[in-house]
Amino acid sequence: xxxxxxxxxxxxxxxxxxxxxxxxxxxxxxxxxxxxxxxxxxxxxxxxxxxxxxxxxxxxxxxxxxxxxxxxxxxxxxxxxxxxxxxxxxxxxxxxxxxxxxxxxxxxxxxxxxxxxxxxxxxxxxxxxxxxxxxxxxxxxxxxxxxxxxxxxxxxxxxxxxxxxxxxxxxxxxxxxxxxxxxxxxxxxxxxxxxxxxxxxxxxxxxxxxxxxxxxxxxxxxxxxxxxxxxxxxxxxxxxxxxxxxxxxxxxxxxxxxxxxxxxxxxxxxxxxxxxxxxxxxxxxxxxxxxxxxxxxxxxxxxxxxxxxxxxxxxxxxxxxxxxxxxxxxxxxxxxxxxxxxxxxxxxxxxxxxxxxxxxxxxxxxxxxxxxxxxxxxxxxxxxxxxxxxxxxxxxxxxxxxxxxxxxxxxxxxxxxxxxxxxxxxxxxxxxxxxxxxxxxxxxxxxxxxxxxxxxxxxxxxxxxxxxxxxxxxxxxxxxxxxxxxxxxx
Amino acid sequence: xxxxxxxxxxxxxxxxxxxxxxxxxxxxxxxxxxxxxxxxxxxxxxxxxxxxxxxxxxxxxxxxxxxxxxxxxxxxxxxxxxxxxxxxxxxxxxxxxxxxxxxxxxxxxxxxxxxxxxxxxxxxxxxxxxxxxxxxxxxxxxxxxxxxxxxxxxxxxxxxxxxxxxxxxxxxxxxxxxxxx
Ligand SMILES: Cc1cc2nc3c(=O)[nH]c(=O)nc-3n(C[C@H](O)[C@H](O)[C@H](O)COP(=O)(O)O)c2cc1C
Ligand code: SF4
Ligand code: FES
Numbered sequence: 001x002x003x004x005x006x007x008x009x010x011x012x013x014x015x016x017x018x019x020x021x022x023x024x025x026x027x028x029x030x031x032x033x034x035x036x037x038x039x040x041x042x043x044x045x046x047x048x049x050x051x052x053x054x055x056x057x058x059x060x061x062x063x064x065x066x067x068x069x070x071x072x073x074x075x076x077x078x079x080x081x082x083x084x085x086x087x088x089x090x091x092x093x094x095x096x097x098x099x100x101x102x103x104x105x106x107x108x109x110x111x112x113x114x115x116x117x118x119x120x121x122x123x124x125x126x127x128x129x130x131x132x133x134x135x136x137x138x139x140x141x142x143x144x145x146x147x148x149x150x151x152x153x154x155x156x157x158x159x160x161x162x163x164x165x166x167x168x169x170x171x172x173x174x175x176x177x178x179x180x181x182x183x184x185x186x187x188x189x190x191x192x193x194x195x196x197x198x199x200x201x202x203x204x205x206x207x208x209x210x211x212x213x214x215x216x217x218x219x220x221x222x223x224x225x226x227x228x229x230x231x232x233x234x235x236x237x238x239x240x241x242x243x244x245x246x247x248x249x250x251x252x253x254x255x256x257x258x259x260x261x262x263x264x265x266x267x268x269x270x271x272x273x274x275x276x277x278x279x280x281x282x283x284x285x286x287x288x289x290x291x292x293x294x295x296x297x298x299x300x301x302x303x304x305x306x307x308x309x310x311x312x313x314x315x316x317x318x319x320x321x322x323x324x325x326x327x328x329x330x331x332x333x334x335x336x337x338x339x340x341x342x343x344x345x346x347x348x349x350x351x352x353x354x355x356x357x358x359x360x361x362x363x364x365x366x367x368x369x370x371x372x373x374x375x376x377x378x379x380x381x382x383x384x385x386x387x388x389x390x391x392x393x394x395x396x397x398x399x400x401x402x403x404x405x406x407x408x409x410x411x412x413x414x415x416x417x418x419x420x421x422x423x424x425x426x427x428x429x430x431x432x433x434x435x436x437x438x439x440x441x442x443x444x445x446x447x448x449x450x451x452x453x454x455x456x457x458x459x460x461x462x463x464x465x466x467x468x469x470x471x472x473x474x475x476x477x478x479x480x481x482x483x484x485x486x487x488x489x490x
Numbered sequence: 491x492x493x494x495x496x497x498x499x500x501x502x503x504x505x506x507x508x509x510x511x512x513x514x515x516x517x518x519x520x521x522x523x524x525x526x527x528x529x530x531x532x533x534x535x536x537x538x539x540x541x542x543x544x545x546x547x548x549x550x551x552x553x554x555x556x557x558x559x560x561x562x563x564x565x566x567x568x569x570x571x572x573x574x575x576x577x578x579x580x581x582x583x584x585x586x587x588x589x590x591x592x593x594x595x596x597x598x599x600x601x602x603x604x605x606x607x608x609x610x611x612x613x614x615x616x617x618x619x620x621x622x623x624x625x626x627x628x629x630x631x632x633x634x635x636x637x638x639x640x641x642x643x644x645x646x647x648x649x650x651x652x653x654x655x656x657x658x659x660x661x662x663x664x665x666x667x668x669x670x671x
Contacts, residue, residue: 196529
């Protein structure tokens, strides 16, 4: 039996008109809240009875870990902000949700915009910021409207603006729209974008807490992280610690998608196993099929095999530490389920194409390596793979991992390595069967915009020219890259 | 809600950007300690209203944000939602990333190509539809997802897509706030 759902961030989804301020301030904060703990009472409590350092201390003690991907202790991150430096500070809320499989922040911003605003008030107070930007990805027009409306309401009621709750704390909140770029979810790239530049990541250090938005101290937090803060302040750190495991306290929203009967958002304490989540909660794959592979934390987490294989890892509890033991990551808590009929080579190609498309192009390993992997995968899918291709893919992935500038490169490498680690036999099988096993290669498999790499988008060649092929795969930079990063030959 | 006073810009008399867009852009002033901060939202507003951003509009935005026109162009070309070429009245954006692909996104793309007689990133000759395959739209639980201009449609099948396309008004409409729908 699956454990019970704890609704904190997803509480409002089940309440009529929860997005209206009038309803939010009449309703209790979350399922566990006691009488009188209504909307905005946590912010009132923080601002009127606690000092900023007490707020930071409480959040630190609760063990709240960032829900954006890296899982860094939120209170600790806040404590890096300088104190009494006389400078303007910023809170930037990361709502650029674009990690494939992830759709949690969107839910929070649609159904519970005031919960997010309340969290923003508390967090800004703690880090001594008087300005907050909510960076929402450009495609989410509806969520941008929801947040703007909620902000208007909060200003009218005096929850935002000057002297909130009669204290001398003032806060302005603005919605900032993105314009379509996955990399802008990375915190330094997000700050570049906020400053009106191309969304390139920046070197760390200086960390955002030293030099962030507009070169001033800044904290970047995920939407769900901030939306969990009001409950922690209202119910206390011990309440938060009573859920989850020692290293992963609390709860998070899991977004289950792909081959399951009831895809959706479910909020559980850390520690629920993949099997419980996929079978008991989501009803398993349709048609009574079994699970071949699962990605437990958004596309950046390596896939792990399911119960349709010999190496069933579905009993992995969804915590940061157990996921690492299983050779994957909890990341953004987006569970993508692939049933027994899924073609893993095709799935890997889909993921790698995503990264090749979204690579910002700042550093060489990622810019050159991701399209290269895509080309090799496309060749295998066309039924023209050669037996060295599996090793080649592993080599390229290794050449990207830890050698790229930001974590997008690593993510691409991990996605590839995950598929190779558990399913290399599928790649080999496909290569061995050659044309016989090839799906009709449709142009929609390929990334249309990357005209730079157009050669691979040609129709299937009827006769193979080994020299041309070798040239194509020995991408201009391939050999030099290997020489540079240490390959076997040369 | 103005925090920083960095002066006010007066749009050119013969501006290539519509007055209702300027109204929104001028409201961005004072939100950021640097004028440059307005650039990405400003480009988005123009792209949404005019469907794409022309060089002339970019030049005006450069004046508005106090950066050079080349920088505006550099920024505009980085982001996928800022089109530097005209797109159709209805931009049909089909998500083709893993969750949606597992649930049949490729079928949708093939269906649209056949139905509209165009390829990816192309516009029908009457300028009504553009087919744009896009990456994850962050609505994966409702896979497959299609976004038409600003609206999301979830759990789409080819049949449902036909219905949706048939129900779209003749011309792209703007809602009362002047936002493209
Ligand atoms: C390529 C890349 C994409 C990311 N995308 C997102 C995102 O869409 N949303 C998000 O909250 N964090 C994203 N992150 C993580 C952020 O860099 C950052 O760790 C996070 O916003 C910190 O907030 P947290 O401590 O509350 O998790 C991304 C990171 C990388 C490397
Ligand atoms: S790893 Fe990729 S996304 Fe990150 S800086 Fe390098 S090229 Fe850009
Ligand atoms: S994969 Fe299609 S919306 Fe996320």
